[in-house]
Amino acid sequence: MLRRRLLCASALVACLSAPATAQTTVDLWHVFNIETDMIHQAIKDYNASQDEYRIEPRVLPFVQLQTELIKAVATGDVPDLITVDNPVLVSLAAQGALEDLTDLVSESENIDPEVYVEGPWRSNVWRDQIYGVPRDANTIGVYYNKDMFREAGLDPESPPATWDELRDAAQTLAGDGVNGIAFSAIMSEEGPFQWLPFLYQAGGSLDNINSPEAVEALQFWVDLVESGSASPDVVNMRQYEAANTFMAGNAAMAISGPWELPRIEQEADFDWSLALLPVKADKNIRASALGGYNWAIPAGAENVDGAFEFIEFMSRQDVLQNGWDTGRLPPRTDITVPDPRWPEAFATFNEQLQTAIPRGPHPRWPEISKALQIAIQEALTGRKSAQDALDSAAATINPILQETPL
Amino acid sequence: MSATAPSEGFGLRGSTLTLIGIALVGLYLFPVYWMYISAFKTSSEIFADPPTMFPENGTLSSFVWIFTQEHVGRYLRNSLIIAVSTMALTIVLGSLGAYAMSRIRSRAVDVALVTVVVLQTFPEALLATPMFVIFRELGLLNTHLAVVLATTTKTLGFALVFLRPIFAQVPFALEEAAFIDGASRLQSFRLVVFPMVRVGVLVVAALTFVMAYGEFVYPLTLLTRAELQPAPVGIYQFVGAEYADWHRVMAFASVFVTPVLLIFLLLQRRIVSGLTSGALK
Amino acid sequence: MQTRRDAAILWLFLILPVGYMVAFVGYPVVYNLVMSVQDVTLGNLATWDRPFVGLGNYVELIANERFRLVVRNSVIFVTVNVVLQIAFGLAIALYFENRFPGARYMRGLFLAAWMLPPLVIGALWKWMYAADYGLINYVLESIGLSDGPIYWLSNPDIVLAAVIAANIWFGTPFIMLLLSAGIANIPRELYEAASLDGAGAIQRFRFVTLPMLKATLLAVACLATVYTMRAFDLIWALSQGGPIDASNVLPLYSYQLSFEQFRFGGGSAVATFSFVVVFIVALLYVRTIRHEKAM
Numbered sequence: 002m003l004r005r006r007l008l009c010a011s012a013l014v015a016c017l018s019a020p021a022t023a024q025t026t027v028d029l030w031h032v033f034n035i036e037t038d039m040i041h042q043a044i045k046d047y048n049a050s051q052d053e054y055r056i057e058p059r060v061l062p063f064v065q066l067q068t069e070l071i072k073a074v075a076t077g078d079v080p081d082l083i084t085v086d087n088p089v090l091v092s093l094a095a096q097g098a099l100e101d102l103t104d105l106v107s108e109s110e111n112i113d114p115e116v117y118v119e120g121p122w123r124s125n126v127w128r129d130q131i132y133g134v135p136r137d138a139n140t141i142g143v144y145y146n147k148d149m150f151r152e153a154g155l156d157p158e159s160p161p162a163t164w165d166e167l168r169d170a171a172q173t174l175a176g177d178g179v180n181g182i183a184f185s186a187i188m189s190e191e192g193p194f195q196w197l198p199f200l201y202q203a204g205g206s207l208d209n210i211n212s213p214e215a216v217e218a219l220q221f222w223v224d225l226v227e228s229g230s231a232s233p234d235v236v237n238m239r240q241y242e243a244a245n246t247f248m249a250g251n252a253a254m255a256i257s258g259p260w261e262l263p264r265i266e267q268e269a270d271f272d273w274s275l276a277l278l279p280v281k282a283d284k285n286i287r288a289s290a291l292g293g294y295n296w297a298i299p300a301g302a303e304n305v306d307g308a309f310e311f312i313e314f315m316s317r318q319d320v321l322q323n324g325w326d327t328g329r330l331p332p333r334t335d336i337t338v339p340d341p342r343w344p345e346a347f348a349t350f351n352e353q354l355q356t357a358i359p360r361g362p363h364p365r366w367p368e369i370s371k372a373l374q375i376a377i378q379e380a381l382t383g384r385k386s387a388q389d390a391l392d393s394a395a396a397t398i399n400p401i402l403q404e405t406p407l
Numbered sequence: 408m409s410a411t412a413p414s415e416g417f418g419l420r421g422s423t424l425t426l427i428g429i430a431l432v433g434l435y436l437f438p439v440y441w442m443y444i445s446a447f448k449t450s451s452e453i454f455a456d457p458p459t460m461f462p463e464n465g466t467l468s469s470f471v472w473i474f475t476q477e478h479v480g481r482y483l484r485n486s487l488i489i490a491v492s493t494m495a496l497t498i499v500l501g502s503l504g505a506y507a508m509s510r511i512r513s514r515a516v517d518v519a520l521v522t523v524v525v526l527q528t529f530p531e532a533l534l535a536t537p538m539f540v541i542f543r544e545l546g547l548l549n550t551h552l553a554v555v556l557a558t559t560t561k562t563l564g565f566a567l568v569f570l571r572p573i574f575a576q577v578p579f580a581l582e583e584a585a586f587i588d589g590a591s592r593l594q595s596f597r598l599v600v601f602p603m604v605r606v607g608v609l610v611v612a613a614l615t616f617v618m619a620y621g622e623f624v625y626p627l628t629l630l631t632r633a634e635l636q637p638a639p640v641g642i643y644q645f646v647g648a649e650y651a652d653w654h655r656v657m658a659f660a661s662v663f664v665t666p667v668l669l670i671f672l673l674l675q676r677r678i679v680s681g682l683t684s685g686a687l688k
Numbered sequence: 689m690q691t692r693r694d695a696a697i698l699w700l701f702l703i704l705p706v707g708y709m710v711a712f713v714g715y716p717v718v719y720n721l722v723m724s725v726q727d728v729t730l731g732n733l734a735t736w737d738r739p740f741v742g743l744g745n746y747v748e749l750i751a752n753e754r755f756r757l758v759v760r761n762s763v764i765f766v767t768v769n770v771v772l773q774i775a776f777g778l779a780i781a782l783y784f785e786n787r788f789p790g791a792r793y794m795r796g797l798f799l800a801a802w803m804l805p806p807l808v809i810g811a812l813w814k815w816m817y818a819a820d821y822g823l824i825n826y827v828l829e830s831i832g833l834s835d836g837p838i839y840w841l842s843n844p845d846i847v848l849a850a851v852i853a854a855n856i857w858f859g860t861p862f863i864m865l866l867l868s869a870g871i872a873n874i875p876r877e878l879y880e881a882a883s884l885d886g887a888g889a890i891q892r893f894r895f896v897t898l899p900m901l902k903a904t905l906l907a908v909a910c911l912a913t914v915y916t917m918r919a920f921d922l923i924w925a926l927s928q929g930g931p932i933d934a935s936n937v938l939p940l941y942s943y944q945l946s947f948e949q950f951r952f953g954g955g956s957a958v959a960t961f962s963f964v965v966v967f968i969v970a971l972l973y974v975r976t977i978r979h980e981k982a983m
Contacts, residue, residue, distance in 0.1 A: 034644050059631055062643040068947045072536045072628060075733045076543060096730035096950065178456050180820065188930030234819045236931040237841040241651065242454075249454035251821050268451040367949045378931040382844050424788035431783070432794045438812045438857070439800045441823075445812075456821035504705035507698045517978065519706045521970045524910060526713040528966040529720065530918040530939035533946065533959050537716035560712045563705055568911055569866060572903035576873060592694035610869040614862065617803055623921070639805050646807065653811060660808040667803060672796045 024055040027307040028080035030070070032063045032294075037263075039323040040315070047314050054307035070299065074098050079299035082308035084136060087124040088190065088360035088370070090295050094132035095364030100298040100305055103131045111313045120291040121332040124359040133295035134312050135332035137324050139258045140289045140357040141195060142349055143167070143182075143279070144244070144265065147272040149174055149253040160276035164202075164221055167254075167279045171230035174253035181230035183243040183252035186222065186377050191240050193360065193373040194290050195256055196222065201288035201358055202281045207369070208402050210376075211391040217281075219380050219387040226381055236378050258292060259328035259350045262343050275346045277353055291357035293332060330354055365401050372397035439664075446470065446658035453653055469658035478633075478641065479662065485551070486620050486637035486663070492555040493562060493619035498612050500559070501566030502574075502604075506596055508567070509574035520568070527564035531624040539628050549632055557625040562615045573607035574600065613674055620667060638663045717963070724960045728952035745957040754933055755941070755958070761848055762917075762937045762962075765855070769916040770909060772856050777863035777908075782897070785871055795868065798861040806858075810925020813854040817841050817926075841927050844934035851923055851935045858922060859915065863908055870904030871897065903977070910973040917966055938962045 033040045044056045059080070061069055067089065073079045085093065093099050106112050112134055114122055121135035147157035153173050161167035171181030185191045199221060200206070205214035225231040232252075235243070240257050247255035248268040256278070265273065278289050296312045298305055314320065321331045325338045330350060341347040363369060376394035379385040385393070445453055446469050447462040473479050508516050538557050539548070547553040577600050585595045601608075623639040630636055642659050645652040724745055726738040749755045784795035804812075816823045817840035828834040840850040874897065882892045898905075920939045923929060929936030929944070936944075938958055946955030 034646075059633065060644065062646050064646075065627060065643070068532070069628070071730065071733070071947055071950075072539055074730055075536050076539050077734045078539075078543065092950065093730065098730040178820065188928050188932070232820050232842075233839045234842045237814075237927060245450065245454040246821065249451040249456065249821065251454065251456045264450065268449060270451075368951075371949060374930075375932055382842065382931050384844060384932060421788040424783075424786055425790055428784065428788065428791060428794045431780070432797050435798060435857075436800055438809070438816065439804065441812050441816070442804065442808060445815075453815065454818075454821055457826050458815075458821060458823045500705040500708055503701035507701035511698055511702060516702070517974045519702055520974050520977075521967070522706055523709050524914060524970040524973065525963065525967050526709045526717065528914050528917055528963060529713070529717060529959055530920050530943065532920060532939070532943045533720060533955070534713070534716040537719040538712075540719075541712065541715060556712065560709060563709060564914070565911055567705060568907050569904075572907055573869075573873065575903065592697050606872060607869050610865060614865065617799070621803065621805055623805065639807075642805055642807060651811075656808065656811065660805060663805070664800065664803050668797075668800050671799055672793055674796075 024052055025304055025307055026057050027054050027082060027304045027311060029056050029058045029082045029308075029311070030061055030066060030080045031058060031084040032061055032066050033084070034060055034062075035327055038327050039320055039329070042323070043315055043320045046320075047311060050314075054304070054310060056311055070098075074299065077301060079301050081298065081302040081304045082311060083297055083299060084294045085133060085297045086190070087121065087135070087291065087293050087295050088362070088366050090124055090133050090297060091127045091362035092364045092366050093297065094127045094130075098300055099132045100300050100302060101130050101132060102134070102298065102309065105305075105309045106131050106134070109309075109313060111316055116333045116335045118332055118334060118354060118357075120354075120357045120359045121293055121295070124291070124293075124362050125295055125297075127362060127364070133297040134316060136294045136296050136315065137321075137329035138291065138293040138332040138354055138357070139260060139328070139330055140291060140350055140353045141198070141256055141258045141278065142289075142346075142353050143254055143256055143276045144247055144261070145254045145274060145276060146247070146250070146252075146269075147274055149179070149271075153253075157272070157274065160274065161279055162276075163279050163282040165282060168221070168224065168228075168230070171225060171254065172228055175228075175230045178251065180232050180246065180252040182225060182254040182256070183231065183238065183246045184222075184235055184256040185238050185240040185243050186235045186381055187237060187239055188374050188378060189239070190360075190370055192377050193370050194292060195240070196373070196377055197358070197360065198278055198288045198290050202278070202284065202286050204281075204284045204286060207398065207407060209395075210373075210398050211388065211395040215391055216387045219377065219391060222377070223380050223387055227383075233381070236381050259325075259330060259346060262328045262346055263326075266343070275349050277349060287356040289353045289357045291354075291359045293329075361407065363401075363407055364405060369398050369401060442657050442664075443661050446654055446661050448654055450652070450654055466654075469654045470662075472655060473658050473662055479638075479659065481634060482636065482638040482641035483663065483666075485626075485635060486639070488551050489554050489558065489622065489626065489637055490616050490620035492551070493558045493622075494612050494616040496555060496559050497562040497566050497615045497619075498608060501563055501570050501611065502601070502608060504563075504567050505570030505574045506600060508571045509577075520571070523564045523567050527561060531561070535624055535628040538625065542629055547629075549630055549635060551630075551635065553629045554622070554626045554637075555619075557629060558619050558622045561622075562618050565618070566611050566615060569611055570604070570607065573604050577603050609674070613671060617667065617671070720956045720959050720963075723952055724956035726953055728956075730950055733952065741953065745953040746961070749954060749957055749961070754936075757933055758936045758938060758941045758958075761933075761935065764848060765852055765919070765937050766913060766916045768852050769855055769859060769919075770912045773860045773863045773912055773916075774867075774905070774908060776856065776860045777867050780860070780864045781867040781871055782893075785868070795864075798864060800861075801857055802859070802861040804858075806921035807925050809854065809858055810922050813850075813857075814841065814926055817850055842931055844931050847927055847931065847935040851926055854926055855916065855919055855922055859912065863912055866908050866911070867901070867904060870901050870908075873904075874900040906973065906976055910969070913969050914966060917962060917969075 031040060044058055048055055070083060117135060118138060121138045125131055125133035125135065143160065145160050150157040155170055155173060161170045175181035185195050199218040200215055203214040203218040205212055205218055226233055226235065243255050244257045244261045246252040248265055250271065280287055296315065298308045302308060318336055321336045322338050324331060325341050325347060331338065338347065360366060372394045376390040379390040380387045444462055447465045449464055449466060452459060452463060508519065542548050542553040581599055582595050585599045621639055626637050627640050642656055642663065645655045725740060725742060727741045728738055732738045780798065784791045819825055819837040819839045819842065824840065825837045839846065841847050878896050878900065879892055882896050887895065918939050919937065920943065923935060923937060923940055927935045929940050939962065942955045942958035945951040945958060
């Protein structure tokens with residue numbers, strides 16, 4: 002097998018350059034292309050700290066990771082370790098594509114389910130078995146332009162706290178080439194990621210997706226677009242594009258997550274701040290979205306032990322505390338971030354994370370998500386009423402949930 | 408049409424045509440201009456309203472980053488290796504095949520054509536997995552050869568379909584004459600037919616080169632080691648999970664496209680001289 | 689005056705490229721065909737031992753209104769692209785066939801559009817199409833052609849046209865170059881003779897250029913069909929097929945089924961469906977060139 006021969010060859014090179022005993026190579030595929038992400042230094046540190054395993058990273062474009070993983074599964078040539086977007090993990094696990102880590106976790110000294118934030122941990126569990134370990138967590142809040150608030154006569158120190166306040170503020174701020182608010186309702190996982198918090202805030206739930214509460218939640222978005230507070234282009238905006246319009250001064254508020262902080266700090270030449278997602282006054286339910294990546298080991302990986310050892314290394318205090326430098330929250334409660342950058346945002350997002358609800362976990366999440374994406378877009382483009390759009394979504398989602406409940 | 412104005416002196420008509428031509432090209436290539444200037448913009452200026460025709464806070468940082476990264480040279484070199492090899496293989500197989508198609512009188516030619524056309528219609532994204540299996544069995548994963556062999560399946564169909572009518576235009580009579588003079592089929596192909604079609608072959612070769620130069624899916628799948636990857640895969644490294652560094656994408660794309668565009672423009676002259684030397688007269 | 693050995697060589701020439709294609713693409717095609725009649729999941733993807741479902745995947749597809757929408761989009765996308773790419777390509781090729789300073793260089797410059805990676809083209813056009821800060825709306829509003837923003841990529845009624853326009857922009861230079869090569873091969877004497885007979889520009893186009901270009905045009909139409917049938921990356925980068933699949937086409941839909949929703953059987957069935965469509969196009973192409981030979 003040539004692949005193995007090449008691996009031997011690269012191991013040989015490593016041997017020649019650094020006197021070490023025969024190392025086992027652990028193939029790691031991940032998506033963190035920013036040079037400052039904690040993973041890069043951690044790989045170096047880990048490789049230097051011991052000589053049993055050598056982490057061999059392959060950085061893949063985000064959209065290609067899943068494609069490449071599927072090819073790897075199809076051909077039986079899987080890497081030893083991958084990072085998975087958390088809503089997808091259980092669908093991979095349920096189809097038998099991931100190694101069961103339950104025993105390894107129970108023997109681990111470092112990885113204790115008790116210390117993890119509930120949402121991220123739950124996204125790894127399928128039928129009481131553990132298939133992954135959270136790498137980082139994120140959630141969303143409302144970035145707002147304080148200068149624009151002042152100009153519009155709004156108090157920049159008390160950002161909108163309820164749906165009504167958000168709607169009114171967006172309306173007041175909109176005008177003259179500026180949108181009141183930007184968010185992402187695109188035909189991809191990002192759309193439901195941003196909308197589901199509103200569903201939960203309204204008291205709705207996935208298993209009753211055409212309930213009056215759900216309709217209210219979708220109608221709230223529809224009203225933002227129809228009133229001119231948000232651009233109809235939200236149906237084609239990725240989250241970073243929504244954030245871009247905010248940074249360029251084309252939107253007074255934007256719903257987005259902590260990963261934008263390094264960029265906003267660099268690009269936004271105005272006074273900005275961050276607020277929690279609003280609540281619906283009559284319900285007063287706090288809810289947010291849970292994002293983030295999990296570590297997982299593809300079924301049939303050659304070096305499960307090496308991969309898991311690296312997961313343990315990546316879950317240490319001295320590694321996880323660096324995640325925040327690129328806006329990644331630690332997924333566990335026992336990690337302290339000393340002297341965090343953007344301290345206020347750190348506090349806000351951490352507070353928001355406590356009410357972050359994972360998507361799924363469900364083996365057929367991609368199909369559920371697709372049905373939601375279609376409903377959101379049908380309503381926002383005026384193709385269907387919010388009620389009709391969600392009725393159609395229910396027709397797809399209900400049978401799936403009847404077969405396998407959440 | 409050229410025939411309407413046999414080309415002595417350009418005069419007023421020439422200047423008018425040139426001006427209109429420049430306007431056409433300028434309008435058409437506006438998005439390309441946008442690519443170049445976006446490479447100099449900051450990411451918030453890219454999304455500024457109203458759009459800026461020229462970077463206001465121009466920054467060279469993307470280009471500095473590109474050129475101080477040794478990887479960029481490596482990416483371009485890999486692209487070049489893959490593109491040149493694919494072009495060579497495609498032109499050899501394509502010319503032979505197209506010549507045969509233009510000379511054999513049999514239904515088999517139709518069958519061959521349909522086969523070739525149909526086989527290139529699957530989107531690569533779906534072919535990539537089975538291709539991976541093939542090249543793993545051949546022991547060619549992580550070699551440029553695998554990418555060249557796979558990419559040629561994309562370019563060969565094009566070459567055959569387009570070269571066939573070009574070869575068909577070479578009159579049989581010319582070859583007949585060569586045969587009477589005792590030339591073999593190979594000699595006739597090399598000495599009589601090929602010189603007459605070399606313009607068309609050159610165009611097809613150049614286009615094949617560009618197609619292979621931009622190939623993305625096959626290298627991504629067949630090469631797992633970053634040091635073997637060509638530039639189109641490298642460009643994607645700036646498109647992350649949560650955001651993309653568009654000014655770097657544009658800077659890299661500019662560096663990727665410009666040299667080939669220049670070579671292509673020079674090659675145009677070759678094509679022109681090939682024409683004026685009267686190959687077909 | 690053909691010896692038997694010569695004939696054998698000719699056949700060898702033919703078999704080499706065709707054999708090459710069959711060798712490398714044959715297996716992938718069969719692979720897809722087989723998957724399209726099976727129930728494939730990630731769990732059984734690595735084996736061939738999967739439940740046989742007959743035409744189940746196809747039946748499910750045809751019953752799905754989204755698939756019907758995607759087929760309709762594909763037909764429009766391909767037809768408009770092929771027709772307009774050839775029309776524009778021919779117009780540009782003929783214009784730059786005129787002898788004037790810089791003509792050849794300018795013609796070569798067009799190819800820049802075709803050289804950009806689809807990711808880059810998608811991003812550029814997405815910016816230009818953006819309703820609020822995009823260049824196209826800005827220009828239209830500045831010169832008074834529209835008084836409010838046009839939602840190029842978010843209005844389901846417009847998005848397909850917007851995506852088609854971007855793809856025409858991308859594909860036309862390639863078509864134009866192929867046509868230029870064809871035009872260059874038309875003997876000048878024919879035009880001179882036509883001029884002597886008193887033919888005007890339009891007549892020369894009709895009675896000299898078009899007939900002489902027929903073989904090239906056919907080849908180009910066939911290629912353009914194949915290429916637009918499998919267009920994928922650009923649409924993905926531009927609109928991801930949305931909103932609500934209004935700009936989705938067969939290859940992208942097939943990719944989404946297989947790689948985003950893990951519905952591999954359905955994805956393969958979509959691919960096989962396109963394959964059959966192109967097979968018919970290819971047959972038409974070959975029939976036409978046979979007629980052309982007979983003439």
